[in-house]
Amino acid sequence: MVRKSVAMATVTAVLLAAAASAQAARDYISIVGSSTVYPFSTVVAEQYGKATKFKTPKIESTGTGGGFKLFCAGVGVEHPDVTNASRAIKKSEYDACQQNGVKDIIEVKVGYDGIAVANSKKAPQMQLTLRDIFLALAKEVPDPKGGDRVVSNPYKTWKDVNPALPATKIEVLGPPPTSGTRDAFAELALEGGCSTFSWIKDLAKKDKDQFARICMTVREDGAYIEAGENDNLIVQKLESNPNAVGVFGYSFLDQNRDYVQGSIVDGVAAEYDAIAEGKYPISRPLFFYVKKAHIGVIPGIEDFLKEFSSEKAWGPEGYLSDRGLISMPDAERAKYRDAAVKLTPMSM
Secondary structure, eight states, X not given: OHHHHHHHHHXXXXXXXXXXXXXXXXXXXXXXXXXXXXXXXHHHHHHHHHHSSSOOOEEOOOOHHHHHHHHTTOSSTTSOSEEEESSXXXXXXXXXXXXXXXXXXXXXXXXXXXXXXXEETTSOOOEEOXXXXXXXXXSEEEOTTOSXXXXXXXXXXXXXXXXXXXXXXXXXXXXXXXXXXXXXXIIIIIHHHHTTSHHHHHHHHHOHHHHHHHHHOBOOSSSEEEOOSOHHHHHHHHHHOTTOEEEEXXXXXXXXXXXXXXXXXXXXXXXXXXXXXXXXXXXXXXXXXXEGGGBTTBTXXXXXXXXXXXXXXXXXXXXXXXXXXXXXXHHHHHHHHHHHHHTOOOOO
């Protein structure tokens, strides 16, 4: 019995030593997630690295969905501490976190972003409606011949969709399914345009699955081209192909206005004030999520949270505003700063 107790104590000591060694093996913050939040997070990380004694965090752009998968895989230094997200965490993702021991999660909204539907400045600026966007990009659309039924998308050019648009081939470069930008675009733009058809809108109450299938499934016949998680790559491709249209976050539009222009959507341009005031129809909140169990284990997480939630960073005149982040109203900033500083876990 004594030998068994000694053996168990020895195993426990070895495990504790291994855990301590693993903890000491990582002395920097590991961040994954959204390509849209990536440039903001990178700027904060650089400022944090200069202003504190801690190492600059390492940030990987994996897309929002990919980020949550990595983040929720478990607790420990082999797993990331923070994940960026261009949409709120889904219930299924939150549940996956809980099942894998990631219990206390701190949610911090950082601001707002618009999703630009843009093209090269070498071509005329597009004036689109949400209905135009849906008809151009959905896998199935209402039968042009009439009736309450859908058919495989027959539209080849923008003019086919709307006689007021140019007769150029529909060629849209956008993010893949793992991207929060793709999720938000499907919900705000495609579903928004889809719901302009009253008989489809009625399906939302009668048959949610059919409604989602019609409204949020992107066509797969080459008109929509998945261009990866790198929004800068989409901007570069638009420069070389004036007939193409790209879908990416407002900050990338703002930083590349010499080369690309945002489309007018439902009569509203993708501009800072229009997004901040909720007038631009394709806009969404941005977040990051923090694993509370890693605070005190990975050095510097609390200081990173304080830097990100400071007025000099995310305020209306902050350095993130210069990079295209749309600042939250005062009361909302105060709410999320409080959660960040007090390390308050979210509930769902």
